[in-house]
Amino acid sequence: MHDEMHDDAGCAHSTEPGVDVVRALRDALGADIVSLPDEFSGRKHADWSRTPSADPVVLIRPRNTDHVVTAMKICHRYAQPVVTQGGLTGLAGGACMLGGEVAMSLERMSGIESIDTIGATMTVLAGTPLQTVQEAAESAGFMFPLDLGARGSCTIGGNLATNAGGNRVIKYGMMREQVLDLEAVLADGSVVGGLRKMIKNNTGYDLRNLLIGSEGTLAVITRAVLRLRPRPRAVSTAWCGVPDYDSVTTLLREAQSRLPAGVSAFEVMWPGYYDFVLQRLPELRAPLEGRHAFYVLLESSGADPERQSEAFEDFLGEMLETGVIADAALASSEADAAAFWAIRDAPGEYPRLIPGRVSFDVSFSITDVGEAALRCEARLRERWPNATILVYGHLGDGNLHIVVQEPDWPPTTAPEVQAVVYGVTGEMGGSVSAEHGIGLKKLKVLALSRTPAELAAMRAIKAALDPSNLLNPGKVLSR
Template sequence: MTAHPRAGDCIEALCAKFDRNTVLVGEDIPARNMADTSFLPRLRPLAVVRPDTPQGVADALAICSAHGVAVVPQGGMTGLAGGAHPIEGAIALSLERLQGIEEIDRAAATMTVRAGTPLEVIQKVADDAGFFIPLDLGARGSCAIGGNLGTNAGGNRVIRYGMAREMVLGIEVALADGTLMTSLNKMIKNNAGFDLKQLFIGSEGTLGVITRTVLRLHPQPGCTMAALCGVDDYESVVKLLSGARRGLGPLLSAFEVMWPDYWHAATVRVPGVRRPVEGDHAFYVLVEAQGLDEKLDGERFQTWLESQFETGLIADAAIAQSKADALAFWRTRDAAGEFQTVLGPHCAFDIGLPVAAMDDFAQACRSRLEAEVPGCLSVYYGHIGDGNLHIVALVEGAATQPSSRINRIVYETVRAFGGTVSAEHGIGTIKKPYLSFSRSPEELALMATIKKALDPHNILNPGKVIDLKAEAAS
């Protein structure tokens, strides 16, 4: 995409509408707005517009729409699929100044927040008020809630609380033409017509720009229990998951599984990560439970864990005796965030699969990568209780990673196993060529119809997720 012939007029109109701190051009454009964390090449947008009010977001979109200039919404810039990455000839609409907690309604157990507010800020404010925000990501300090909702983020506790969309009761969205649709509902039960918020959650800024949201709050956990288990085979992993769901019920908050290749990379290659369990095991499982009463729920967790030992599902385990122990357990799982440093440039994948098929997939995927990409190392781990598997693949020491070959092999294997190419990170730019591996022609056509209805001039994040021209041609 090249610059629109009216781009100069558009920027002039934006400068006339907003102050110099809101519209940044040329050398004033910060580096943070030139790239997200998807490893795509850096690109300078035509301008960066940083409104600090919802109406300001709507006004910026109205101006861009009137001039036919494309807009790329940006939040914390922590996305991994290129959804917020700049595109040539477009203006970046950054929500970095649209921050703040507007209200905590204790009776309704809701929080109304602006879209640019970092997730960690929201977590802390909820905690101080005696509530709990279950959404949690490694990028919590940088990612913004608007981007979390735009990608329908998952995280570590989906097995209990669901994806990001399960947190949302109300939403405010600026549409492509500058209309500000405010629907800040606080009620759990509200069947008055279409549930419009669901159109925008997970749409990655291609249908509208989220400006505010009403989040559902949960009771603050009174206690957290954790165990890191060594398990001898994948059949036992699946049985352990079933047993945790049955034995712990609503207490179960996380069920993370790490294959041996990942375990070695995390506990040997990443500095400061200790092994809670020694010896070699076929799988390493982190089980977390959250309760309200430490005595009652702690005993229940201990009793359940002992029963799993008795049935032979667990070969060895370490049980957290303190918050520090639990954090150390999670450190093994969060070590993936340091692979870029210790392993070097790599290809990262976020896929979804039927739980029972995950180990078969891992074996098939690893075999293909080793056979077709000489020297390829791949490691496997993820939120198995949610059907979400992560993969890191690379040729160590290679000057340039054979990304296209690795992507093709992984996504072809995902398609063969009936999985999804994106479980929680979105489609953006990087996964768009493979969206048809997980969606039927009829689904893609309906997505294009919705996109055309809400953004008829295709100015919102064009080329991301769904391509109107390609769908029209098909």
């Protein structure tokens, strides 16, 4: 699979870099900032996608925006391609290198510059880990709502570059909804973004939202002003057994309209996933007795503990009475809630549990998710009847994760599996990438979710901001 996707990115610069650009970078920034190959030998340069990555010609680790500006001006002068890297937790190969590029790691540009408790904002450097931002927000009496399993390693710059989603999109939106402004360095070394702290700012083209989700192909994001949210004073969590897909969508609709604090998470797991992780991970315990057609992790977070707890229990009782829910377990403590979430967070164990897996991050309209899952599984079973097929997702935002693995299948099988799932995605008008980006892995299937006119517009934007194709070449768009 990865060799195939690697070949698709033939637009990258493949010529050997001259010694001039290396000397110029080293002279301008010094050995502390610019490391040569023998100085970073053994360092990891690939992300979590298992996409092969070449080693960079030099590694640049800037300490501030001025260092980034200097580096980009020199690379622009010498037509030297650059790949920006954050925590290397991506799943689409977006931070991997094809050969001949400079790696720009923002690991040293980490830290929280300021917290505005009146305006509820936080200004941070792009290399700051997500978990650091979450903890600082909590210490200041707020919450930063973006959350995903790689929280301890992924960085804010990477979250912005991929428009990260995670578990609470249903209430708070994607990463782009958590940002008021950002600072970024363009391919020629120009700096854009004013780090403005207001929500309303209709002053022409929104460069912030253009750069968010561009996967490092349009600019190097260096700083950001993040939105903070009120910290919930009450979190109610339940694990529900649901009899059919219509009941799943009914439960979502009713919870959104009737729970006083709304829905902060709505995670749906098909039985194949649920059975697999409970069998393979003995530390997990089943929240309910018996088997169910679907399992839903329902969470509601708000500001009124007494009213919310009562309303949440009453709501579950009514859903049980009407048959929307077949059975439910209510978390009576943070430990109970953590045990529920541990089942949903089990994909963190996939590298050990399912080597050789083929994973998908697709999305559909909420109405179509059930049918999409059925079609995918049925067509996969026709070809590979003994395969392990795991299906789960953030149903509140239409995001479906599908993982497929069959022991000892040949490497040539992966593209065939992709053809099945992406075929269903295209025919049902879904998205081939819900939250992980395009990177290298999804170049060939992007056209299933984008029209020719849209792709042409994207290429025009790339050409306008990076005419020499220096920033993360070969990613997102193929030639």
